[in-house]
Amino acid sequence: xxxxxxxxxxxxxxxxxxxxxxxxxxxxxxxxxxxxxxxxxxxxxxxxxxxxxxxxxxxxxxxxxxxxxxxxxxxxxxxxxxxxxxxxxxxxxxxxxxxxxxxxxxxxxxxxxxxxxxxxxxxxxxxxxxxxxxxxxxxxxxxxxxxxxxxxxxxxxxxxxxxxxxxxxxxxxxxxxxxxxxxxxxxxxxxxxxxxxxxxxxxxxxxxxxxxxxxxxxxxxxxxxxxxxxxxxxxxxxxxxxxxxxxxxxxxxxxxxxxxxxxxxxxxxxxxxxxxxxxxxxxxxxxxxxxxxxxxxxxxxxxxxxxxxxxxxxxxxxxxxxxxxxxxxxxxxxxxxxxxxxxxxxxxxxxxxxxxxxxxxxxxxxxxxxxxxxxxxxxxxxxxxxxxxxxxxxxxxxxxxxxxxxxxxxxx
Numbered sequence: 001x002x003x004x005x006x007x008x009x010x011x012x013x014x015x016x017x018x019x020x021x022x023x024x025x026x027x028x029x030x031x032x033x034x035x036x037x038x039x040x041x042x043x044x045x046x047x048x049x050x051x052x053x054x055x056x057x058x059x060x061x062x063x064x065x066x067x068x069x070x071x072x073x074x075x076x077x078x079x080x081x082x083x084x085x086x087x088x089x090x091x092x093x094x095x096x097x098x099x100x101x102x103x104x105x106x107x108x109x110x111x112x113x114x115x116x117x118x119x120x121x122x123x124x125x126x127x128x129x130x131x132x133x134x135x136x137x138x139x140x141x142x143x144x145x146x147x148x149x150x151x152x153x154x155x156x157x158x159x160x161x162x163x164x165x166x167x168x169x170x171x172x173x174x175x176x177x178x179x180x181x182x183x184x185x186x187x188x189x190x191x192x193x194x195x196x197x198x199x200x201x202x203x204x205x206x207x208x209x210x211x212x213x214x215x216x217x218x219x220x221x222x223x224x225x226x227x228x229x230x231x232x233x234x235x236x237x238x239x240x241x242x243x244x245x246x247x248x249x250x251x252x253x254x255x256x257x258x259x260x261x262x263x264x265x266x267x268x269x270x271x272x273x274x275x276x277x278x279x280x281x282x283x284x285x286x287x288x289x290x291x292x293x294x295x296x297x298x299x300x301x302x303x304x305x306x307x308x309x310x311x312x313x314x315x316x317x318x319x320x321x322x323x324x325x326x327x328x329x330x331x332x333x334x335x336x337x338x339x340x341x342x343x344x345x346x347x348x349x350x351x352x353x354x355x356x357x358x359x360x361x362x363x364x365x366x367x368x369x370x371x372x373x374x375x376x377x378x379x380x381x382x383x384x385x386x387x388x389x390x391x392x393x394x395x396x397x398x399x400x401x402x403x404x405x406x407x408x409x410x411x412x
Contacts, residue, residue, distance in 0.1 A: 024347045025354065027398040031089070033354045034391040036363035038086035041079065041388055042094070044364065045381050048101065057105025059381055063364060066378035070109045073125050075316055076102070077133035078385050081323070084140045085392035099141055103150070106134065123153070124161060126183045131161050132195035139202050148210045155215040158199050163225060165192070173253025176232045180248065189248040193233040194266025200226035201273035223277055230270045234286065238267065243286075243293035260314075261306055264294040265321030272327050279333075287328050288338055294321060295345040302369065305349050310367035315382030319389030322346065326393035330400040343397055350394040353387055 025033070043049055044063035047056025059079040061067040080102050087095035107113055107122035116124030125131050135154040142151035165179040177188030178196045204222035237246045237255065245263045247256040271287035274280070299306055309315045328334065329342050358365045359372040366373035367383030 023355075024351045025394060025398075027395070027402055029354075030350065030391060030394045030398055033350075033358070033363075034086070034089065034388070034395050037358070037365065037384070037388045037391055038082060038095075040363035041082055041384060042098070044362075044379070045079065045384070046098070056109075057101040058109040061381050063379045063381075063384075071111050072381075073110055073112070074127070074130040074133045074313075075382055075385060076106060076109075077130075077137035078316055078319065078389070079381065080137050081140060082385055082388040082392060084137070084144050085388070085396075087144055089392070089395060096145070099145060099150075102141075121157075121160065123157060127181055128162060128165050128179060129189070129191045129195060131157050132192065132199055135162065135199045136195060136202070139199070139206070142206075148213075151206060151209060152213050152215065154199070155203060155213060155217075158196075158203060159215045159217075162196050162199065166225075166229070174236075174249060176228065177236065177249065178229060185251045187248050187250050188232075188236070190233060190237050190245050190260075190263035190267070191247075193229050193237070194245070194263060194270050197226045197229040197233065197270035198266060198273055200229060201270065201277055204277055205273075226270070226274060226277070230274055233267065233270075237263075238286075238290075240289075242297070243289035243291070244297075245290060259293075259298065260317055261294060261298065262317035262320035264290055264298070265324040268321075268328055269324035272324065272331060275331070275333070281333075284331070284334065288334075291325055291328060291342055294325075295342065299345070304345070305352055305369050308368045309386065310383055311380045312382070315367050315380055316386055319386030322349070322386075322390045322393040326396045329397050332404075343401065346390075346394055346397055350390050353390055358387065 045059045047053050047058045047060050047068070050056070050065060058070060059076055061069050061072055080098070083095050083098050086092065107116075110116060110122060110125060112125045113122040115126070116122045123131070123134065135157050138150045138154040142148065142154070161182070162178065165182065167176050169176045174186065174188050178192045180187045180189035180192045200222045203217070204219045204226060207216060207219035207222060210216070233245075236249055238244070239246070244259045245267045247258050247260060247263060249255055267290050268287045271283040271290075275283035275287070294306075302308070306318045306321070309318055325342060325346060329339055329346065352369050353365060356370040357368055357372055359375060361375050362373075362379075364373055364379040365384050365387030366379045367386070373379050
């Protein structure tokens with residue numbers, strides 16, 4: 001890993017100042033930037049990277065140990081997702097070695113662990129979507145390692161704490177839907193339904209693995225549940241004309257008619273996974289419409305990129321969108337003109353970020369597209385993870401393009 005970091009430093013020192021924004025990243029450049037930002041994630045945020053905290057298996061909220069609070073559970077799943085991206089891309093053992101430590105750390109540092117233990121599960125969290133993010137991360141860690149403990153944990157969490165929050169289907173005013181929070185008045189949110197549909201669809205694809213596990217279901221059962229969740233969100237929170245995904249249906253049945261990038265992303269992600277299961281192209285149509293709303297109306301106000309997002313939960317929203325946008329782009333069945341359109345958007349975003357938003361000395365991204373964080377100021381975890389996710393998504397898309405191009409040249 002040190003060797004890769006040194007390569008990044010040499011590369012950055014050779015970059016001309018003020019590179020034109022339309023000088024888009026090549027595949028090689030994207031790999032170098034992704035390496036540097038993933039390494040910066042581990043170096044600056046992984047608690048055990050600091051010698052005075054050797055057993056702090058948790059990503060700190062802020063770099064330089066400026067905030068070591070443990071109240072934010074859900075970003076841990078996305079941070080380990082970036083580790084998985086980096087490991088699958090590089091096969092560097094330094095990333096692989098974090099998995100078991102993260103597995104130990106999550107139930108220890110979970111802010112709801114005490115209540116969870118009373119429920120028999122120290123991974124439990126009052127926020128259903130927080131548990132969904134961890135399910136998705138666990139599934140990917142299983143795919144990276146082949147260790148079924150991760151997959152079976154995801155199955156157990158889904159069965160006990162996520163699908164159990166569905167419905168009832170005859171209960172007004174919701175008539176279904178996954179509740180956002182287990183210990184509050186009912187609210188059926190996009191952030192709890194989109195990821196739940198992805199989890200169920202992913203588990204359907206893996207139902208034959210260790211099939212006798214007590215919490216496993218058949219592929220057909222998982223698929224049916226994924227369809228129910230997706231169809232509920234599509235009916236209640238999706239605008240079929242624009243592709244906007246609205247935030248929630250509250251306890252009175254009123255719709256919170258505002259759209260956030262991560263909800264756009266998980267709706268796309270659910271549609272993509274259901275297309276993979278069914279080959280029904282209506283799911284692709286839904287995903288493309290929602291992608292175009294995000295890359296169009298949601299990005300126009302900031303010169304073709306999403307809004308700045310410097311901290312709090314919102315600092316992580318855009319990264320989730322980029323992950324699932326990339327999954328759509330690399331579907332072989334996607335129309336080529338749509339693929340090129342969405343690839344152009346992703347490349348514009350990534351190029352803007354690395355040319356103008358990342359501090360070239362620290363490889364940290366603080367959430368402002370066109371202004372890097374000063375080197376002497378700490379950086380928040382969430383926006384840096386978003387930056388990592390954008391670069392990893394870009395690597396994925398450019399690798400796909402290179403592997404499927406008529407020649408060996410990658411698109412620029």
